[in-house]
Amino acid sequence: MIEEKSKEAKTEFASAERMDQEALLHQYLLWTGQISTILISNSIPGLILILNECRQIVYSNDRFMELGNYTSYEDYLGLRPGELINCTHAFETDSGCGTTRFCATCGAVNAILNSLNGIKDVQECLIERGNGALPLNFRVWTTPVEIGLEKFIIFTVQDISLEKENSRLLEQVQRLAIMDPLTEIYNRRVFFDVANREIVRSIRYHNPFSVVMIDLDRLKQVNDNYGHPAGDAILKEAVKVIRANLREIDTFARYGGDEFILLLPETGLVGGKKVANRIMASGDATIYTFKDFEIPVAFSAGVAEFEFDGDHDIDDVIARADKELYLVKNQRKQIQLD
Known part of the structure; x- marks a missing residue:
């Protein structure tokens, strides 16, 4: 009862046979x-x-x-x-x-x-x-x-x-809840969630970790001179430069405005400073071209290690890293003036 025509037909996948x-x-x-x-x-x-x-x-x-x-x-x-x-x-x-x-x-x-x-x-x-x-x-x-x-x-x-469609929208909402929409890295909310868990783990196993505060230098000047689209482009380029110097286990987030923050597990103060110096050196070597304008990408970074005896929460670590950041920032400005 199968048509003789194409009775033996075979194609790339299933049989082509059809009944009459x-x-x-x-x-x-x-x-x-x-x-x-x-x-x-x-x-x-x-x-x-x-x-x-x-x-x-x-x-x-x-x-x-x-x-x-x-x-x-x-x-x-x-x-x-x-x-x-x-x-x-x-x-x-x-x-x-x-x-x-x-x-x-x-x-x-x-x-x-x-x-x-x-x-x-x-x-x-x-x-x-x-x-x-x-x-x-x-x-x-x-x-x-x-x-x-x-x-x-x-x-x-x-x-x-x-x-x-509902699943796609839910995924989008969930992503917006944890990601910075411009730079597409974690937002500060995620950073604090990760950091609080890291404190518990660090105390339990007595493993060190460090926090690095990073400031993108001269972002306001870029916005004033070239416009906010240029500033946004520089922020995205900064993310690429920083990410290239990190491990998979490190947490990288936008802290706000022109500031980024890193959490480096299993890393003491010495190791954290090495990461910060590497990031600053990479920034100093980077020139970003925006509409035929060459714009330098430069960072200042401060580091603090979690202190088991002195720190009560992650805010204490961030405060010391932030203080160190501005000392470094002033030093880099002075070097540029000299």
Whole structure:
């Protein structure tokens, strides 16, 4: 009952074989002959398709009419799911849905093939559609069933576009809660969370850690002379310079305005000063070009180590690092004047 034409056809992925119209009509009547099939399937809000072994649709509940200009079973009988939904990839070859290179990565196609091997499956897929139609995000469930000697797949579809959009928005909100939007590094809230945990760990295991306060020199002058877009660009360049001198275990955050802050685990005062000096040297060697203007990127940095006996909280460490920062800043200004 399979058409001789393309009977042996094999493509990049699944078989291209299709049943002829007589066989499809037989299978359609097999399913619609059971009144429970129609009643139950139409009571479910999502799309339900019955597929045969050639992955062709032999029955659908009434939801198929929402997918295009479809009015009766004759419009879908023999199509494959991607063809019904108007997936752009389903029409890349004459063999249709499931036979293109893209189909190897399609969750719906893989779920169908798994169920042809007797396995229930659930997968997600993004369907790109033609004629300017919006893409669809689907979660599909496939269940293998047999009637007599014939094998079928119950193919159930849930539109998860809203779920995906809500998830994206939640992820965006969560990111905004911890990241500085301009420089895309942690904000001070995250720094304090990490630092408070580090104090507990440091006291428990008696491991040192240091805090480095970094000030981007002359940012106000850059804003006044070249405009705030230049200042924003310099801040982003500063982040690149600082990050290049850090380890993965270090915490790097924007403290506010032109100030950054680092937490260096397992690092005492000597090691912290080495990091600070390396960052300042890297800044001194960096010239950033903004609209044909060459703008130097320079830092001042102060370091303080957590003192087990004297520090009550992270604010004590930051205060000493901040004090050291301004001593260094004044020293660097004096050197420039000399």
